Amino acid sequence: MKPAARREAIVQLVEDCGEVHVDALSEQFETSRETIRRDLNELDTAGRIRKFHGGARKTASFTDSGLTEGPFDARMVTMTAEKTAIGRCAAELFDEGAVIFVDTGSTTIAFARALARRRGLTVITNSPEIAGLLARPEGHHRLYLLGGEIAAEGRETLGALAIEQLGRFKAEHVVLTIGGMTRGEIMDYDLRETEMARAMVARSAKLTVLADHTKLDRAAVFEVAALSAVDRLVTDRAPEPEMAEALAEAGVEVVIA
Incomplete structure (x- = not known):
């Protein structure tokens, strides 16, 4: 040829x-x-x-250029093997007794499915689906579901009420899914989801980001936090050299599922 x-x-x-x-x-x-x-x-x-x-x-097309994000249900059926692997790997990183904020996303839902097999965790989330996955008697988890406006096809709660309730908690860990990660920051597409993520980061000590390889070296719209604020990234593939260098300089531990 x-x-x-x-x-x-x-x-x-x-x-x-x-x-x-x-x-x-x-x-x-x-x-x-x-x-x-x-x-x-x-x-x-x-x-x-x-x-x-x-x-x-x-x-990149208009829909994946950092300007918009696909519907939640569509994201739930894309990169499922990678998200499952990331979720299982991440679930093993938290010890019994840990207190964790978990935001809403297709990857954090995969994380919650794996976390349901663990025991004795305290989870604060704005996702009814994540709360339901963890509400199993055999897990003996303590769960707190933040109230507020129902958004994203009923998948999450957002807004001032949810953030006000969040302010009553402090956690050792926060686990976030993201829209994109550049060499200087983590980002999201939706302003209210960004506000929720920022509030969780502010009320926690250690930040773990769950992101498949397509989110790396990719910008979204709103900055959630500086890359240096991230303690740990769990992903499915080793980052490309430039991104790996930025992560190392920011002091981010990279865990490959």
Whole structure:
């Protein structure tokens, strides 16, 4: 296959699959990994794909450019294997007796499913779904559900009432899901969700962020906290070198699920 035709085929695969990897492309096109990397570099330079270490994904559209976020129900059925792995890994990081704020998101819901198998934790959340997952007699967890305006298709409570109730608690840990993480900050798309996350961070001692690899080195709209405020990142894939360097400089522990 001629290089131009191979590159067009790669673009089509990226469009169809959303993300492709060098090893798989090398095997499919029966060519070397070095040749595939050159193809990806040229396509990235042309703005037709976004290259990352070991592969490439679709370029940002309006809906994933940091301006908007997809519906909650749609996010619940994307990257499910990665989110499940992150949730299981993160659930093992907290000792019995820990007091944890947990915000609402598809990844923190996966975390709550795994946390339900643990015992003796105190969890304060604005997610009715997370509270329900943890409300199992065998877990002996203490649960507090923050009241307030119901939002996100009934998935969370937000607003002044919820934040006022949050102010009655202090926790050792806060576990957040995010819209994006740049080399200087963690971010979200929704202002009220950002306000809730900021309030949780302010009332806790240690911040753990749960984020799959697509959220890394990606901006959203509102700053939640500086990257240096994050104690620990749990993700499904090692960050790319530039992002890894920024995390190391900020003193963030990176845990790969």
